[in-house]
Amino acid sequence: MHYVSTRGHSGRRQFCETLLEGLAEDGGLYVPETYPRVDAATLDAWRALSYPSLAFEVLSLYVSDIPPADLKAICEKTYTPEIFGTSSIVPLRKLETRLYLQELSNGPTLAFKDVAMQLLGNLLEYELARRHDELNILGATSGDTGSAAEYAMRGKKGVRVFMMPPLGRMSSFQQAQMFSLQDDNIHNIAIDGVFDDCQDIVKCVSSDLEFK
DSSP: OOEEETTSOSOOBOHHHHHHHOSOTTSOOEEESSOOOOOHHHHHHHTTSOHHHHHHHHHHTTOOSSOHHHHHHHHHHHSOHHHHSSTTSSOEEEEETTEEEEOOOOSTTSSTTHHHHHHHHHHHHHHHHHHTOOEEEEEEOSSHHHHHHHHHHTTOTTEEEEEEOBTTOSOHHHHHHHHTOOOTTEEEOOBSSOHHHHHHHHHHHHHOTTTO
């Protein structure tokens, strides 16, 4: 499986290359070169799987440069009752006939973004260790994205997070989540402005390829 930029000027990348690169050099987003197809028989076989096992099966269609045993271990490390409060990870609740609700807020920050961010943190730590490398993450947030990212990256070896929220413009709950973290690799930098000002800084850095 290879990935290409939505702007079409950055060549083909494998999954772990896009993982560390973020935005493509031409400023586009990386997307799969081709999308795998899943037949009805495979879907039926997946129905009985646990969430970590299902995550592994789906990710295996898109990740070809991590050994299957390692990818499976990462999924099992990520999606645990200790982190998400239930072995179902994202329980499906029946509200009434033909109406169900998927719970996506059981992670550490009570945001749906925990489902992906917790996996991302473990993938980054794995790949950086494999390369004997380090990574600085610069982010802008107005609330739940920053919290989910910090809780996913806290304590991860080889990763440092510099998160920029707008000063005084987050909810008290989300501000407390972020500013109370004492991990050595997590740094909060409140910006005197609005969220767009924070995002402009990130865009400026991302567009400076030599500095990035």
